Amino acid sequence: MLVVGGGLAGLAAARDLAAGGADVVVLEARERPGGRVEQIRLDDGRPVQLGGEVVGPFHTAYLGLVEELGLTLEASYVGVPGQTTYDLVEDVVRSDDWPFATAAERADYERVEQLYGALAAAVDPDDPWSHPDAARLDCVSLGSWLRSVDALPSVVRCLETGAIALADGSIERHSLLADLRKSAAACESGFYDYDRWESLQVAEGSAEVAASMAAALGDRIRYGAVVEAVSVSVGGCSVRLRGGESLGAEAVVCALPVGPLRDVAVDGVAPERLASLHAQRHALAAKVVSLFDRSVWTDVGANGLLEGEGVLGSTWPQRDGVLSALVPPQRLGALLSIPDADRVSVVHEELERMYGAAARETQAVHFRLWGTDPFTQGYVTQWWPGDVMRVGPLHGTHDPPFYVCGSDQWVAGYMEGAVRTGRGAAAAALGAR
Known part of the structure; x- marks a missing residue:
């Protein structure tokens, strides 16, 4: 064979x-x-x-x-101590969870998550096509569905940033049925659970x-x-x-x-x-791995986990002094437009904004441009x-x-x-x- x-x-x-x-x-x-x-x-x-x-x-x-x-x-990194970093357009914020401005916004997130979980419970991950509303759920994006249930703009932004972090495309380009199927496969009662997907x-x-x-x-x-x-x-x-x-x-x-x-x-x-x-x-994305002599992100009280709206959509610690990052589809074009010799400088700028000046002191930076690799042509x-x-x-x-x-x-x-x-x-x- x-x-x-x-x-x-x-x-x-x-x-x-x-x-x-x-x-x-x-x-x-x-x-x-x-x-x-x-x-x-x-x-x-x-x-x-x-x-x-x-x-x-x-x-x-x-x-x-x-x-x-x-x-x-x-x-894996899931239990690493410290706060998660949110690299937002207006500011860099560290928090234990998405930095909602009010209790009402957080409550709305929980309301929407319950609605989503109820939908996911009705989907067979091995046969989503058998769902009586399969065609309708498939033609709707997750973003459109969120607006149809009157999710607050801050909730939509939270989930969009989370999708960017996973580097599998915008929620405006996610089939709702596909997302429900993914959650059903993991027996999740809500949105993406890092403990269930990435804890080992x-x-x-x-x-x-x-x-x-x-x-x-x-x-x-x-x-x-x-x-x-x-x-x-x-x-x-x-x-x-x-x-x-x-x-x-x-x-x-x-x-x-x-x-x-x-x-x-x-x-x-x-x-x-x-x-x-x-x-x-495939989602056209890239991976960037930065090596340090120590875990410099801990200097600012961070755990190395990041969701962001910059070129690096997420980071997470592999091991002491080793930081992984994903460049999502929305940002890959920006990375590819930069001359090879300048890409490390751009990564340094991003890391410094996220984790302070010490994050510029990399021992090495490795790029894997999956989106343009002829034998891969994409990520997930x-x-x-x-x-x-x-x-x-x-x-x-x-x-x-x-x-x-x-x-x-x-x-x-x-x-x-x-x-x-x-x-x-x-x-x-x-x-x-």
């Missing part, structure tokens, strides 16, 4: 296929495994995550794989999950193998690489992100399935109004001997989705044999 893509999803699929007795080859375009999950290690041994980092307690597929690989879980991390670094699987697969992985075409048939499948080489197999597991998949010529797959895959989209899955119905119930399903997996094929496009769907694709392919 051929697995196209050596990120978390492809590696998880290949690992289970090999364990099930299949002859499997992984084709990875990069010269390393892991896709959007990668890390470096500092001289003092600290791992620095340049890609995906955190998971939550309901991410059972990922947590199970971590245990199987003998890796260690620990608490792998102590050795999340990229060790990919590295461990890749090491076990060994020479079953071909690096630098850029796939240009896939032909699918029950009589045998083939994959053509850049340079003209063709490889044959009984089945193909496609673990490519949906952006790069559009660049691959796929033949023999039902048009409606390709239409479903091609209708998915982004569901615009209408996208859930446009993608349809074929989302995440298979058409043997063509199987799909990847973070895109799950509810929210996180690392859990990569592992969950990768292992699911392997189980389906082994069952078909």
